[in-house]
Amino acid sequence: AREVYRLVSEETHALVKEQYQLLNEEILPQLATEGIRFVKRSEWNDAQREWIKGFFFREVMPVITPIGLDPSHPFPRVLNKSLNFAVELEGRDAFGRSSGAAIVQAPRVLPRVIRLPRELGDVEYAFIFLSSILHEFVHELFSGMKVLGCYQFRVTRNSDLFVDEEEVKNLRAKIQGELPQRHFGDAVRLEIANNCSEAMTQFLLGQFSLTESDLYRVAGPVNLVRLMQVPDWVLRNDLKFVPFTPGTPKALQKCHSVFDSIRGGDILLHHPYQSFNPVIELLDQAATDPQVVAIRMTVYRTGTDSVLMQSLLRAAQNGKEVTVVVELMARFDEEANIGWATKLEEVGAHVVYGVVGYKTH
Numbered sequence: 001a002r003e004v005y006r007l008v009s010e011e012t013h014a015l016v017k018e019q020y021q022l023l024n025e026e027i028l029p030q031l032a033t034e035g036i037r038f039v040k041r042s043e044w045n046d047a048q049r050e051w052i053k054g055f056f057f058r059e060v061m062p063v064i065t066p067i068g069l070d071p072s073h074p075f076p077r078v079l080n081k082s083l084n085f086a087v088e089l090e091g092r093d094a095f096g097r098s099s100g101a102a103i104v105q106a107p108r109v110l111p112r113v114i115r116l117p118r119e120l121g122d123v124e125y126a127f128i129f130l131s132s133i134l135h136e137f138v139h140e141l142f143s144g145m146k147v148l149g150c151y152q153f154r155v156t157r158n159s160d161l162f163v164d165e166e167e168v169k170n171l172r173a174k175i176q177g178e179l180p181q182r183h184f185g186d187a188v189r190l191e192i193a194n195n196c197s198e199a200m201t202q203f204l205l206g207q208f209s210l211t212e213s214d215l216y217r218v219a220g221p222v223n224l225v226r227l228m229q230v231p232d233w234v235l236r237n238d239l240k241f242v243p244f245t246p247g248t249p250k251a252l253q254k255c256h257s258v259f260d261s262i263r264g265g266d267i268l269l270h271h272p273y274q275s276f277n278p279v280i281e282l283l284d285q286a287a288t289d290p291q292v293v294a295i296r297m298t299v300y301r302t303g304t305d306s307v308l309m310q311s312l313l314r315a316a317q318n319g320k321e322v323t324v325v326v327e328l329m330a331r332f333d334e335e336a337n338i339g340w341a342t343k344l345e346e347v348g349a350h351v352v353y354g355v356v357g358y359k360t361h
Contacts, residue, residue, distance in 0.1 A: 080157040088148040112226035131274045151196035154222040158185035191222040246275040263295040287315035294321035322349035
């Protein structure tokens with residue numbers, strides 16, 4: 001197992017290195033040629049700096065709490081995959097305390113990418129990273145002290161739920177009890193800015209009981225997933241893939257009743273190339289059709305705003321016999337599934353909890 005882990009780690013380090021090379025050497029330069037720029041701190045002009053400073057005092061500073069590390073203030077509990085900053089300090093704070101380091105946790109409510117007003121940019125779309133803003137103005141959080149360095153980092157934790165399905169009598173209650181601890185499992189990876197000092201790097205590794213093989217030095221934001229929102233802000237369809245529109249089988253195109261279509265013959269839906277809407281319509285119509293007496297389904301994953309589950313709730317409220325097998329061990333969707341299952345039980349549906357042998361979507 002150790003040998004397998006070592007090989008996986010080597011491959012993962014190589015993939016992450018390539019990922020940031022593509023970002024910095026290909027993607028960002030090509031975006032810049034199209035008038036979409038991520039402006040570095042060293043490139044901010046006076047007007048931009050003034051606007052960003054106002055943004056920091058107005059939007060950022062009120063919601064962050066720096067934690068100075070000293071005997072009375074131990075290292076804080078860091079949430080799984082949250083954005084944090086390790087700050088190296090010199091001097092004494094307003095209370096006369098000398099702390100060589102502090103941790104600043106960025107709340108998830110703060111946007112990781114901020115668009116500058118059009119009149120302040122020399123291009124149509126100018127963006128800055130939240131990490132750049134905190135790096136520039138972090139000294140405002142430590143009055144009277146000198147900031148020697150500020151480094152972003154992120155910890156990935158083991159998110160497995162430790163539940164023995166065969167031994168636990170009430171699987172639902174056991175999973176509900178485990179969910180709050182998911183964000184604080186054992187650390188398995190530390191991502192840090194590649195300019196982080198060696199002393200701070202070793203300090204962080206020690207805090208999370210990790211080794212050099214668990215360390216990933218990155219040349220950019222530690223969470224590139226947050227860049228996924230940028231295409232929605234950029235109105236340039238010529239730079240985007242043409243949206244794919246799933247088709248609808250001919251048998252369902254002109255008929256308003258899914259039941260009437262089914263009476264005419266079997267219908268095969270090939271997802272994702274064909275629309276899932278017929279399935280939603282079938283359940284929606286079944287929920288109010290007086291001839292439908294029972295609905296039985298297996299549910300593996302559902303969203304928090306699932307229209308499918310809303311139809312099942314409505315069916316149960318209309319007096320139909322609704323039986324749903326709910327997969328409780330749907331990774332990262334356990335909480336949503338338990339929530340829906342509870343709502344179904346409240347309206348009289350029969351819910352079977354368990355671990356389905358074959359994953360059914």
